[in-house]
Amino acid sequence: MRIVAADTGGAVLDENYNPIGLIATAAVLVEKPYRTAKISIVRYSNPFDYDLSGRQALKDEAFLALKLAKKVKPDVVHLDSTLGGIEIRKLDDPTIDALRISDRGKAIWHSLRKDLQPLAKKFWEETGIEVIAIGKESVAVRIAEIYAGLYSVKWGIEHGLEKGFIRIGLPRYMKVEVKDDRIFGESLDPREGGLYGELLIEKKDFGWQVYPNPIARTFMVFEIRV
Amino acid sequence: MRIVAADTGGAVLDENYNPIGLIATAAVLVEKPYRTAKISIVRYSNPFDYDLSGRQALKDEAFLALKLAKKVKPDVVHLDSTLGGIEIRKLDDPTIDALRISDRGKAIWHSLRKDLQPLAKKFWEETGIEVIAIGKESVAVRIAEIYAGLYSVKWGIEHGLEKGFIRIGLPRYMKVEVKDDRIFGESLDPREGGLYGELLIEKKDFGWQVYPNPIARTFMVFEIRV
């Protein structure tokens, strides 16, 4: 099975370790044995001007996933919304009302589906590929999350080299290491069976540190100081 | 404390990684230090003709656990239903209604108890051994789950050698390795403190692979191809 998935993650943190805004949306192509991405692409946000309360992330993820899917023609596209694997093109209002999710979740999807349903329907009509809301059940979505963390660190290195310092909150239970010209990241949850990712970067000289976010257990911080 | 426990697990998967039917019920005898089974027995189902929606598993588990318990006379028998450790022989209808579980759980137990309560009561009268519904709190139940996975792999090897290919979904966060004449399995959750199991098999030549189930995060797949 060839899967395209997308997720958003990595946040600039303030001095009290609270998130200011999200950094990166990543889309990945994942193939058997489903442990890392064969291809990844990124779309950066402006973390210093980000509406954390909004629902922009899932839209960005859908658009970026379809951009990659158009190129690599996977068997299926996975989005990070845990609705039991339902096809997005079938999400009309009565179907949303019948979902076993919270009222708040329903309100969000009544609004989201205005953009996402036509998008998924058109993509399915043109390619036969389904876009499904599978969320945390998907290994591919988790790999996209790890890549969102890797791209956030890549952005952080560039930002830090310019400004002298940056503190980034990584996605849930993952760690990263900078080795010469590569950023290596992996899940800290062994139950996931060894998920990881890697990005090439330009080799530069700087100090970095990874440590637990003191106010968000199981989340790590990446910090760079030049 | 000497504990007998039983659980069902391991599923034949279709080409989309969805379960077709369950493979094995295992009963185990677990003794201090509670990391593996001293004795294990198995009862195989027909995964190609299995009612996944049914409640057959827990009945199979109770019968198999009592079969082993009659032989090894443990201090207690653990079943995989998380009801806070209540004695099955005491599960009459008013007691079930008073449990803090969902209405669906109550309906299931009103039906299940017709078989299980008399069974547990008779066993307790004859032996003084309690059969309790402790479920996910029990380390012995988890070890039975790991053995259900091991027996499923053993079945899968035989089936695969005959048919050329089989894909099996293992129980939650466990991995297996085939080494010469043994199948070794262990929990992928280090919080469980190192639970594992082992089965002897006839040494044969075949290729196998273990990797994450892409649509069921924290579940691994075992695949054999001859």
Next chain:
Amino acid sequence: MRIVAADTGGAVLDENYNPIGLIATAAVLVEKPYRTAKISIVRYSNPFDYDLSGRQALKDEAFLALKLAKKVKPDVVHLDSTLGGIEIRKLDDPTIDALRISDRGKAIWHSLRKDLQPLAKKFWEETGIEVIAIGKESVAVRIAEIYAGLYSVKWGIEHGLEKGFIRIGLPRYMKVEVKDDRIFGESLDPREGGLYGELLIEKKDFGWQVYPNPIARTFMVFEIRV
């Protein structure tokens, strides 16, 4: 960020692995990189005369945390109650009623706040340091929990040397090792990013064992036999 946190843990277990009473409350000072304590202090309870149903623990934790905080002047004090990081000094009755917690949780806090709110308010007026209810989100609270386990083992060694045997239930997913004149403990959850602690003890000769509590999955038992 310099954090003082406190937690209670470690229980004497009976022969069926059920808790009789809690052993130790620990307060810790945690500094960047937030993986262990720089300073720790302890207050022992009498586990053989302990009201497990009571709410004494959180009061003990608040008093011990403030005792340490008065000395080391941290930036913030973390208590083990998961209320989203709300300041204890602001917990008046209408605020408690507006919390998104269970009715039972509200009843407990209506009673608890009579002691804790004036305490936190006075401390804040004198020092400017906030005492917050952050609970399981806090890495510092988890480190305090690990130290409560270490102090429980220290108590257990002394008790065991005197009485010949003791069985202690450690806090959730942590293990301990006794090495000459040190007790080393660490989290078994790698998602936490490597949390650990260490206590010095007098070097003595005794046998000890750590193994899973068979009726409390993810909890380990420490046992000493002389």
